[in-house]
Structures are given as C-alpha cells and as structure tokens.
Amino acid sequence: MIPLNFWDVSLLITMTTIMLLITTELLSPRYGKISIRINRRRLKTATLAFSLFFLGTVALRVVELIFNT
Amino acid sequence: MKAHNDFQRTRIDSARLLAILMLAGGLFILVFSTVYALSIPALIGLGLTFWGAILNYIQSDDYVRKPLLDRISMQTLITLNRFLYELDFQGTAVYLPPKYFPDPDAVKVYIPQRNGKLPTPEHIEEQDDQLFIQNPKGILFTPPGAEIMKLFEESLGTSFTQIDLSTLTRRLPRVIEDVLELAETVEIKLHNSSIHVQMTAPSLPTLDSKVDSGQPSPNALGPHLIGALACAFAKTTGRPIVIHQQHADPASTTIEVDFRVIDEDSER
Numbered sequence: 407m408i409p410l411n412f413w414d415v416s417l418l419i420t421m422t423t424i425m426l427l428i429t430t431e432l433l434s435p436r437y438g439k440i441s442i443r444i445n446r447r448r449l450k451t452a453t454l455a456f457s458l459f460f461l462g463t464v465a466l467r468v469v470e471l472i473f474n475t
Numbered sequence: 476m477k478a479h480n481d482f483q484r485t486r487i488d489s490a491r492l493l494a495i496l497m498l499a500g501g502l503f504i505l506v507f508s509t510v511y512a513l514s515i516p517a518l519i520g521l522g523l524t525f526w527g528a529i530l531n532y533i534q535s536d537d538y539v540r541k542p543l544l545d546r547i548s549m550q551t552l553i554t555l556n557r558f559l560y561e562l563d564f565q566g567t568a569v570y571l572p573p574k575y576f577p578d579p580d581a582v583k584v585y586i587p588q589r590n591g592k593l594p595t596p597e598h599i600e601e602q603d604d605q606l607f608i609q610n611p612k613g614i615l616f617t618p619p620g621a622e623i624m625k626l627f628e629e630s631l632g633t634s635f636t637q638i639d640l641s642t643l644t645r646r647l648p649r650v651i652e653d654v655l656e657l658a659e660t661v662e663i664k665l666h667n668s669s670i671h672v673q674m675t676a677p678s679l680p681t682l683d684s685k686v687d688s689g690q691p692s693p694n695a696l697g698p699h700l701i702g703a704l705a706c707a708f709a710k711t712t713g714r715p716i717v718i719h720q721q722h723a724d725p726a727s728t729t730i731e732v733d734f735r736v737i738d739e740d741s742e743r
Contacts (some may be wrong), residue, residue, distance in 0.1 A: 409514045418518060422525050443490075446656065448533045449616065458740065 416463035423460040426453040480709075491534060498527025499721055548699055552619060559586060564614050566590045569703075569737065570709040570716040573598040575638060580634065582706040584618040593715060593739060620702025627707055630654045635710035640665060643711045647704075657700055669719065670708055670734040675727070676700070701732055708734055715739065 430453045433446065501523025509519035534629060559565075566587035573579050575596045585599065591611055599615065602608040608615050628634055630650045635643065648661035651674075658676035665671075709716040719735040 408509050408517055408521075409512045410517045414514070414518060417523065418521055418525070422522070422529075426529070444533050447654070450531050452532055 412463075412466075416460075419456060419459045419463060423453070423456040425452075426456055429453075480557050480563065494527055494534065496527075497523050498531060498536035501525070501527050544643045548619075552698065555619070560616070562614070566613070567717055568618075570618065570705040571599065572713045572715065573711040574713060576603050579636070582618070582621055582624065582710055583615055584701050584702075585613055585615050587613040593737065610740075618702045618706060620699045620704070623699055623703035624706040624710070625649075626655065627703065635707050636713075638711060640708075640711050641669075644706065647707065651700075668738065670716075670736065672704060672732045672734070674700075674730045674732075676730060701730075704732070705734055708736070710738055 427451070430446075430449055433444065433449070501520050504516050504520030504523060506520075508514070508520055564586045566589055569585045569587075571583050571585050574582050577585065577600060579632040585594075585608075588611070594608070594611065594613070598610070599608070602615070606614060606616060617622045624635070627647065627650055631638075631646055638646075644665060646665045648663060651657050651661045652659065658674040660673075660675040662673045663670060664673075701721060705716045705718055717737060718732060720731075720733040722731045723729075724731075
C-alpha cells in the first residue's frame with residue numbers, strides 16, 4: 407500500500423488545483439517567447455478535472471463530518 | 476533561420492523530455508516509497524507523477540508569434556486589395572454560396588468592376604473555372620477567409636450547408652471563443668436581411684489601422700476572420716452576402732461588422 411492516507415492525497419490535489427487554476431488564468435495566448443508549447447484547451451481540461459477531484463474530497467470531508475456528529 | 480529552428484526544437488524537445496523524466500521519476504519514487512513505507516518520498520513521487528502527467532498532456536500545440544502572423548496575413552490582404560484597385564475592380568465584394576458553383580462546398584467572392592446587377596448562378600457556373608468573368612465584368616476567386624471557414628466547419632463537426640442560421644448563431648461564437656480562441660467574445664444578432672456581429676478580439680488585426688494611405692476602395696476585402704464569417708453566412712443562408720459596414724474601435728478592441736444578405740430576385 408502507498409504510505410499516504412486520503413487526506414495527504416487530498417492536500418496534494420488541492421495544491422495542484424490551485425497552481426493549475428492560477429496558471430490557466432495567467433497564461434497569455436499572445437506571448438510568443440515560449441519554451442513549452444501549451445495546448446490551452448487541454449490545460450483547462452486538466453484544471454477542471456483536478457478541480458472536480460478537489461471538490462470530491464471536500465464533499466467526502468463534509469459527509470464524514472455529518473456522519474461523525 | 477535553420478539554426479534558430481534547431482534551437483527552438485531542442486528547447487521544446489527538452490521540455491517534453493523533462494515531462495517524461497518527471498513522470499518516470501515520480502512513478503519510481505512512488506514504487507520505492509511503497510516498498511519501504513516512506514510517506515515523504517511517496518508525497519514527492521505522487522506530486523512528480525501528477526505534474527509529469529499534466530505536462531505530457533498539455534504540450535502539443537504549435538504556436539506562431541502573433542506579430543509574425545499579423546504581418547503575413549495583413550500584407551497579403553493589402554497586396555490583394557491593391558491588385559484589385561489597380562485592375563479597376565471597384566465594386567462591392569459579394570460572397571457567393573455553393574449553389575453558384577459545381578462544387579457543393581465551394582464559396583467564392585465575386586467583385587464586379589462596377590456595382591450593378593448580380594449575375595445568375597447559371598452564368599457564374601459557366602465561368603466558374605475562370606478568374607475574370609465577362610458580362611458583367613468581374614473577378615471571381617476563393618476569398619482569404621475560406622480556409623478559416625473550413626476550420627470552423629471542422630471544429631463544429633458539420634458543414635454549414637447542413638445547419639440553419641439560428642443554429643449557426645448559437646454554435647459559431649463558442650467555436651471562435653473557446654475552440655479556436657480567435658476572439659474573447661462574439662455576439663451574432665439577426666435582423667431582417669442583415670447579420671450584425673460584434674467581437675472583442677485584441678489579437679485580430681484590423682484593416683483600417685494597417686492600410687497605407689494609398690488604400691483605395693472602401694469595398695476592399697476585410698480581415699480573414701471577417702471574410703470567414705461572410706463565407707459561413709453565405710454557405711448557411713444559401714444566399715450571397717456583402718460586408719455592409721465594419722467598424723473597429725482600437726481602444727476597446729471591439730469590431731462590429733454588418734453583413735447584408737442579398738435578395739437575389741430583387742437584385743436582378
């Protein structure tokens with residue numbers, strides 16, 4: 407088994423999501439001096455997927471809190 | 476130029492290599508941490524795996540620098556308009572739908588020497604393979620925006636002949652904004668016999684701002700994107716289209732264009 411619990415993975419997903427969201431918003435489509443060619447649509451898709459993962463973990467946390475009280 | 480291309484390729488290939496190394500390294504560290512039950516390396520391995528996968532997934536598009544693209548496209552257009560002026564074709568450019576041609580997907584622009592009656596589809600079809608047509612004198616060619624229109628069709632996954640104008644009005648803005656990212660906002664409004672398009676497009680060069688003082692005709696061909704829209708409207712409505720008015724506001728980067736749908740019966 408991977409020596410990480412669910413909340414460790416959740417934290418990693420949260421950080422990745424924040425970085426992706428910021429990158430997606432800041433990325434200029436008109437800046438020509440690039441060394442990595444980025445497909446902005448795919449970046450948006452990846453950001454959306456990670457955001458959904460993140461919201462999923464939040465939902466799980468909420469469910470957990472409700473059932474524990 | 477070749478050396479620059481090689482340098483660019485090396486930099487881009489190294490970016491791809493880095494992404495693959497991140498993915499492979501991340502997976503290796505993840506397996507290692509699982510075997511030895513180490514949580515910190517597992518976190519690092521998972522992070523590297525995520526980012527390696529993301530970088531591999533998002534790297535694929537080819538980009539061309541905007542100023543380069545602007546200069547190539549606008550200069551071609553200015554030269555073409557200059558040719559038309561020198562050849563004394565000063566009529567209004569009319570975008571003709573496929574019914575004027577043997578090819579069911581063709582859209583061409585017809586520019587008469589002087590404004591007058593529009594030739595019949597049969598008359599145009601007879602002279603379809605010629606650049607200069609007679610009676611009335613005019614020039615017939617594939618407009619610069621025709622290829623962009625094909626790109627619209629590929630993105631929509633359908634031919635413009637298969638959809639109606641209201642469907643086009645609904646679906647085309649999304650293609651221009653989100654899929655091709657040619658404009659930030661696009662709004663298409665239908666009036667009786669005209670189509671009003673408003674776009675916010677900082678990356679779209681406007682003909683008005685680039686044309687030299689010798690630019691002759693107010694009926695000259697517009698930028699490629701506007702030509703592509705005219706082609707799309709011609710193909711969808713099945714009727715000739717004229718760019719009636721275009722206004723660019725450089726301050727707000729807004730472009731407004733009025734297309735007029737020609738009623739062929741009343742024109743002849």
